[in-house]
Amino acid sequence: MTIDTKILSALRAAGEGGVAGTELSQDLGISRAAVWSRVEELRSLGYEIEASPHMGYRLLSAPDLLHADDLHAALGKIKIIGRDIRVFEETTSTNDVIEKLARDNVPEGAVVFAESQTRGRGRLGRKWMSPARKGLWFSILLRPAMRPATVTQLTIAAATGLFRAIRAQTGITPEIKWPNDILIHGKKIAGILTELSAELDKVKYVILGLGIDVNITTAEFPAELRKLATSLRIETGRLQNRADLAIKILQELDRDYDRVCAGQFESVADEWEEHCTTLGQHVVIHIGDRILRGTAESLDSDGALLLRTQHGQLDRIIGGDVTIEKS
Amino acid sequence: MTIDTKILSALRAAGEGGVAGTELSQDLGISRAAVWSRVEELRSLGYEIEASPHMGYRLLSAPDLLHADDLHAALGKIKIIGRDIRVFEETTSTNDVIEKLARDNVPEGAVVFAESQTRGRGRLGRKWMSPARKGLWFSILLRPAMRPATVTQLTIAAATGLFRAIRAQTGITPEIKWPNDILIHGKKIAGILTELSAELDKVKYVILGLGIDVNITTAEFPAELRKLATSLRIETGRLQNRADLAIKILQELDRDYDRVCAGQFESVADEWEEHCTTLGQHVVIHIGDRILRGTAESLDSDGALLLRTQHGQLDRIIGGDVTIEKS
Numbered sequence: 001m002t003i004d005t006k007i008l009s010a011l012r013a014a015g016e017g018g019v020a021g022t023e024l025s026q027d028l029g030i031s032r033a034a035v036w037s038r039v040e041e042l043r044s045l046g047y048e049i050e051a052s053p054h055m056g057y058r059l060l061s062a063p064d065l066l067h068a069d070d071l072h073a074a075l076g077k078i079k080i081i082g083r084d085i086r087v088f089e090e091t092t093s094t095n096d097v098i099e100k101l102a103r104d105n106v107p108e109g110a111v112v113f114a115e116s117q118t119r120g121r122g123r124l125g126r127k128w129m130s131p132a133r134k135g136l137w138f139s140i141l142l143r144p145a146m147r148p149a150t151v152t153q154l155t156i157a158a159a160t161g162l163f164r165a166i167r168a169q170t171g172i173t174p175e176i177k178w179p180n181d182i183l184i185h186g187k188k189i190a191g192i193l194t195e196l197s198a199e200l201d202k203v204k205y206v207i208l209g210l211g212i213d214v215n216i217t218t219a220e221f222p223a224e225l226r227k228l229a230t231s232l233r234i235e236t237g238r239l240q241n242r243a244d245l246a247i248k249i250l251q252e253l254d255r256d257y258d259r260v261c262a263g264q265f266e267s268v269a270d271e272w273e274e275h276c277t278t279l280g281q282h283v284v285i286h287i288g289d290r291i292l293r294g295t296a297e298s299l300d301s302d303g304a305l306l307l308r309t310q311h312g313q314l315d316r317i318i319g320g321d322v323t324i325e326k327s
Numbered sequence: 328m329t330i331d332t333k334i335l336s337a338l339r340a341a342g343e344g345g346v347a348g349t350e351l352s353q354d355l356g357i358s359r360a361a362v363w364s365r366v367e368e369l370r371s372l373g374y375e376i377e378a379s380p381h382m383g384y385r386l387l388s389a390p391d392l393l394h395a396d397d398l399h400a401a402l403g404k405i406k407i408i409g410r411d412i413r414v415f416e417e418t419t420s421t422n423d424v425i426e427k428l429a430r431d432n433v434p435e436g437a438v439v440f441a442e443s444q445t446r447g448r449g450r451l452g453r454k455w456m457s458p459a460r461k462g463l464w465f466s467i468l469l470r471p472a473m474r475p476a477t478v479t480q481l482t483i484a485a486a487t488g489l490f491r492a493i494r495a496q497t498g499i500t501p502e503i504k505w506p507n508d509i510l511i512h513g514k515k516i517a518g519i520l521t522e523l524s525a526e527l528d529k530v531k532y533v534i535l536g537l538g539i540d541v542n543i544t545t546a547e548f549p550a551e552l553r554k555l556a557t558s559l560r561i562e563t564g565r566l567q568n569r570a571d572l573a574i575k576i577l578q579e580l581d582r583d584y585d586r587v588c589a590g591q592f593e594s595v596a597d598e599w600e601e602h603c604t605t606l607g608q609h610v611v612i613h614i615g616d617r618i619l620r621g622t623a624e625s626l627d628s629d630g631a632l633l634l635r636t637q638h639g640q641l642d643r644i645i646g647g648d649v650t651i652e653k654s
Binding site: 148179 | 451474475476482506507522523524527528614615646
């Protein structure tokens with residue numbers, strides 16, 4: 001933890017009561033003047049910190065920016081996801097940045113946020129719009145002891161964690177669309193891009209790339225996306241604090257990753273199935289040039305979708321573009 | 328093609344008859360003095376090239392070194408594998424080198440050879456001994472339109488091509504051990520390391536790393552490997568020309584990759600099954616901490632091994648360490 005992390009952490013823990021300068025000085029092992037100087041620095045970043053002789057320092061509000069130290073301080077006790085947080089002002093794609101870290105043997109749980117991406121990616125090389133400070137664009141490095149065929153479990157777990165975090169922060173219950181989208185009122189609000197590097201029978205690393213449209217306005221969406229995509233701001237009618245949402249998401253993802261690693265994928269899958277609007281529907285699935293039609297029945301133990309085709313057989317589907325058919 | 332490639336290509340095509348200096352000069356659009364200068368350069372690399380007023384230039388022998396231009400010239404007509412050949416004197420691991428090329432968007436079919444590797448790798452991060460000029464250590468970049476689960480097909484195809492090339496060059500019929508080893512008289516002579524980078528439902532690229540023990544002597548094998556590994560030199564009793572073998576292997580791999588891409592994996596699998604000594608045997612398979620016992624029955628359409636367990640059920644096996652049980 002850096003000094004800033006420790007100060008923010010202490011301020012958050014103290015809450016309304018505030019914390020005395022002498023106490024911070026002693027806990028951090030720096031002079032009271034140095035504490036003051038760090039507080040000034042945090043204020044310059046937009047943190048509203050009140051200082052008074054009686055109350056000491058109090059955190060009144062945090063700015064709508066992603067600050068690695070503050071995210072780390074606010075995250076609290078996590079097992080893996082968020083042990084190492086890095087924030088970039090701008091990158092090509094956070095998946096690319098974290099892939100470099102993966103090759104440099106950075107341990108799992110590292111998270112890279114970017115305030116904006118110049119080449120944000122969705123599935124199959126599709127473009128992902130990621131305007132500055134309007135959403136959460138980030139990637140997570142995982143190193144699960146897993147076969148490549150089982151990696152779909154992580155996409156399912158990420159969707160489940162993301163679902164819970166969005167519901168908790170906004171009060172809105174979103175829908176999960178297999179395998180990697182979160183929708184509100186039928187429009188996409190978040191997506192998950194899962195990439196892996198593996199030998200035939202063993203994963204080397206998995207990168208989960210997440211994109212969440214937080215404060216994008218209708219006017220800011222390109223016309224062709226307005227029917228398909230939405231944001232938390234549009235759906236709730238108010239600006240959302242991105243840092244608070246980011247923290248909640250990392251906490252929930254950490255919890256679900258831990259469940260998968262502990263062999264409890266079944267319980268994650270049950271939760272996922274409860275909120276997935278794809279199941280039970282007649283769907284058309286495009287996989288490259290292939291088109292499959294049938295009823296989405298359930299998930300199998302690897303996280304694949306079990307599709308009952310028109311001919312009655314059960315197909316395992318790993319990925320693809322799903323459209324629900326109106327009957 | 329470079330000038331050297333063109334000269335070597337013309338010399339190989341002319342064979343015993345030789346090719347006149349004036350002809351080379353005209354075909355290449357350079358002066359006769361420049362042709363002479365390139366021939367001198369090739370001689371300095373160990374190519375024995377005879378020059379006479381009557382016969383022109385004749386290639387008497389090629390040195391036992393890997394020369395990208397010469398490999399390219401000798402390869403003849405291939406579809407994909409070998410379109411781009413690079414030879415390094417020493418690398419960490421050819422898989423690492425070609426992974427960098429993959430990320431730089433080099434097209435599929437690129438091949439990287441190293442005369443020696445300082446950190447040659449086998450499956451699951453195991454060390455692969457690769458002494459200078461004693462074997463063929465190389466990697467191939469492929470970009471198949473394939474799901475990750477189907478990539479085992481490429482390992483099967485590579486083993487089949489490798490089998491045919493070794494049989495053609497040495498006259499010895501090797502054995503294939505599922506999934507990635509070639510044996511002679513029960514000892515390992517070659518291995519294949521398959522690595523992939525993918526999204527859940529789409530491969531970005533596959534790297535096939537091949538290691539073939541060509542001219543290693545018994546004395547050069549560490550004592551602990553002598554019971555397990557052998558070389559073509561030991562088995563045939565004579566030095567093998569590595570370049571000739573490399574060319575034959577690339578041609579055969581190109582043919583099998585083409586078959587897989589054309590949807591003819593079944594015919595590759597039939598050939599593989601014919602020469603696989605694992606099938607029909609009682610085997611023990613170690614996959615991480617798991618141990619499976621049963622009879623290796625056949626391959627499925629994705630290239631996975633179908634194992635009939637002790638309890639009568641059929642398990643799909645993607646990878647693992649197989650030991651044949653003597654009954």
